[in-house]
Amino acid sequence: MPLQKLEFRPGINREGTDYANEGGFYDCDKIRFRSGFPEKIGGWSRLSNNTYLGVARALWNWIDLDGTNYLGVGTNIKYYIERGGDYNDITPFSTISAAGDATFAATNGSSTITVTDGSYNPSIGDYVVFSAAVSLGGNITAAVLNQEYVVVTVPSSTTYTITAKSATTGLPVLANASDIGDGGAATVASYEVPVGLNVYTVGTGWGAGPWSRGTWGSAYTTGIGTQLRLWSNDNFGQDLVIAPRGGGIYYWKDSLGISTRAVSLNTLSTNEGFSGTYVPNTTNQVVASAIQKFVIAMGANSYVAGDPNTDFNPMLVRWSDQLNPYEWVPAITNQSGEFALTNGSFIMGARATRQEILIWTDSALYSMQYLGAPYVWGFNILMDNISIMSPNSMITVNNVTYWMGTDKFYMYSGRVETLPCALRQYVFSDINKDQSFQIFAGGNEGYNEVWWFYVSNSSAGTTVDKYVIYNYVDRVWYYGSMARSAWLDTGIRQYPMAADYNNRILYHESSVDDNAGESSLPITAYVQSSDFDIGDGHNFGFVWRILPDVNFNGSNVNGPSVTMTIKPRQNSGTPYSTADNPRVTSADNYGTAQVYNIQEFTGQVYTRLRGRQLAFRIESDGLGVSWQLGVPRIDIRPDGRR
Numbered sequence: 001m002p003l004q005k006l007e008f009r010p011g012i013n014r015e016g017t018d019y020a021n022e023g024g025f026y027d028c029d030k031i032r033f034r035s036g037f038p039e040k041i042g043g044w045s046r047l048s049n050n051t052y053l054g055v056a057r058a059l060w061n062w063i064d065l066d067g068t069n070y071l072g073v074g075t076n077i078k079y080y081i082e083r084g085g086d087y088n089d090i091t092p093f094s095t096i097s098a099a100g101d102a103t104f105a106a107t108n109g110s111s112t113i114t115v116t117d118g119s120y121n122p123s124i125g126d127y128v129v130f131s132a133a134v135s136l137g138g139n140i141t142a143a144v145l146n147q148e149y150v151v152v153t154v155p156s157s158t159t160y161t162i163t164a165k166s167a168t169t170g171l172p173v174l175a176n177a178s179d180i181g182d183g184g185a186a187t188v189a190s191y192e193v194p195v196g197l198n199v200y201t202v203g204t205g206w207g208a209g210p211w212s213r214g215t216w217g218s219a220y221t222t223g224i225g226t227q228l229r230l231w232s233n234d235n236f237g238q239d240l241v242i243a244p245r246g247g248g249i250y251y252w253k254d255s256l257g258i259s260t261r262a263v264s265l266n267t268l269s270t271n272e273g274f275s276g277t278y279v280p281n282t283t284n285q286v287v288a289s290a291i292q293k294f295v296i297a298m299g300a301n302s303y304v305a306g307d308p309n310t311d312f313n314p315m316l317v318r319w320s321d322q323l324n325p326y327e328w329v330p331a332i333t334n335q336s337g338e339f340a341l342t343n344g345s346f347i348m349g350a351r352a353t354r355q356e357i358l359i360w361t362d363s364a365l366y367s368m369q370y371l372g373a374p375y376v377w378g379f380n381i382l383m384d385n386i387s388i389m390s391p392n393s394m395i396t397v398n399n400v401t402y403w404m405g406t407d408k409f410y411m412y413s414g415r416v417e418t419l420p421c422a423l424r425q426y427v428f429s430d431i432n433k434d435q436s437f438q439i440f441a442g443g444n445e446g447y448n449e450v451w452w453f454y455v456s457n458s459s460a461g462t463t464v465d466k467y468v469i470y471n472y473v474d475r476v477w478y479y480g481s482m483a484r485s486a487w488l489d490t491g492i493r494q495y496p497m498a499a500d501y502n503n504r505i506l507y508h509e510s511s512v513d514d515n516a517g518e519s520s521l522p523i524t525a526y527v528q529s530s531d532f533d534i535g536d537g538h539n540f541g542f543v544w545r546i547l548p549d550v551n552f553n554g555s556n557v558n559g560p561s562v563t564m565t566i567k568p569r570q571n572s573g574t575p576y577s578t579a580d581n582p583r584v585t586s587a588d589n590y591g592t593a594q595v596y597n598i599q600e601f602t603g604q605v606y607t608r609l610r611g612r613q614l615a616f617r618i619e620s621d622g623l624g625v626s627w628q629l630g631v632p633r634i635d636i637r638p639d640g641r642r
Helices: 265-271 424-428 432-436
Strands: 024-030 030-032 035-042 043-046 058-062 069-075 080-081 086-089 093-095 105-108 110-114 128-132 148-150 160-162 190-193 233-235 238-246 251-254 285-289 296-299 312-319 337-340 347-352 357-360 365-372 378-382 393-396 400-404 409-413 416-419 440-444 449-454 466-471 476-481 486-488 497-499 505-511 526-527 541-547 561-569 592-600 605-611 615-619 633-636
Touching: 024 424, 024 476, 030 466, 030 476, 058 233, 058 486, 058 497, 069 233, 069 238, 148 160, 233 466, 238 285, 251 265, 251 440, 285 347, 296 347, 312 347, 312 378, 337 378, 347 393, 365 432, 400 440, 432 449, 440 486, 541 561, 592 605
Parallel strands: 233 285
Antiparallel strands: 024 526, 030 035, 043 505, 058 069, 069 080, 080 086, 093 190, 105 110, 110 160, 128 148, 128 190, 233 238, 238 251, 285 296, 296 312, 312 337, 347 357, 357 365, 365 378, 393 400, 400 409, 409 416, 440 449, 449 466, 466 476, 486 497, 497 505, 526 615, 541 605, 541 633, 561 592, 561 615
């Protein structure tokens, strides 16, 4: 018989059975398809040796007018700006007490300090910065007190405790008998935005729980500190606008330097002589229109003259005056305004595209387009009765927007369409929908890919552990396992960036191996075909030779290699190995899967296996190895029937 080429369709297809997908691939991990052929994905390395606090779920990259390259990093605990590998804490203060409101009480021999402050009651895990305090008289000096602390316990509505620490070493400091003061009448306690959760909790806010569990009018029941912390971030010129979902809007001025914190837009508006009390006090997402120069709140409290504390409306879109982020009071002399959407119960999220701003509610997609005065913005429904999985499950690449719905994928390129998916059943049956708000999308433009990361049903805990990829040039799908909490593809840094669960930012496609830690680790990557007939599919075939076709371009180790596995099967319903199937009594030693080591110049390998159908697998797990599969061939001769 002539040599049989092992040519497979690109992409992974799990919509049918293994045998029904003959001629295609059925399983994979950490591979991609390029020009129709599978290859190992690129590795990753640390941005720097520094780390941050919390789980990052927002990344934003921009360059200011001086050419400084910034990366915004929003975690469930803090918001940072990374510059030169350092993470600078710009977490805004939500409340600043009046001088003397906060007092201290120490206990001899203990590092626990009780703080009394009737003006604000933080939660366990929240952060507070003290300033202008004086020594308590002994070991608890002014230097010990005047720094940032985390709240350890909250014994009452007016008291909480902290653990005294050295300002230089961070080690606990024990009070002595002389520590009898209260910190003085000038002490100021500045409370950071409440810490959020790093997992989703059902029943806390608009759209609580899996899709459509929330109802219009079910306000944030327990505050932003008890829901998944999702930051939105955008640029207004070279400045940064940020907002925690369910919280206020904050503004960081580049001109004030990296050591300054973001400040409430309400406060800045007042300081600039505008009516700061009318800046939205709660929003689901903040967007800055880059071309038209508006700051836009997706979900907000409505403007009512004389009442700056109106109820939050999760379907209301409000925007500032053009070129002025401080003016939010509508007037005939400005372009500030608002518009209430009607289809849906809450705004899930929004994305600015080249020609419009797309807004997703929990059941519809809107287009928001600039009209100019007097109407300012126009709103049109693009599609009703659709779904979206999470606030970050949408992405726009090459002027086409893709997003994950609750049971299928969508795309929008002028009209809304269902995105055909050969992994639909496999992916959506694997998602832990109680953690749907953790799902996020990311792009990898260099390889024409859109990635979606999600929490699987098999996840150890409730962290993101799986991904699915759509290659929009080849129009194929593939998937794998990877623990990431945020992703950003940007044209102003060399590589795509991702956040892992070890408080690090990683550059992807920057190496061959996993270089996230102190030492390099290999990346295990494989792809396996569906079953295919050998011979006529009726008689058994005997495979006695394989001619590999694989290149190792990009490898940085001497003698790179992969393993090729041939898995014979007697019938579609039997396992690959006779050793695993007691019903198969054949004594042939060539009825079991065979594994072969393939190196760069391996011309052929001799095999000894038989079956009616086979599956082919290529895998690597060595350091420094990169590979791409071509078209291997196998040599077969008839071997009778059974």
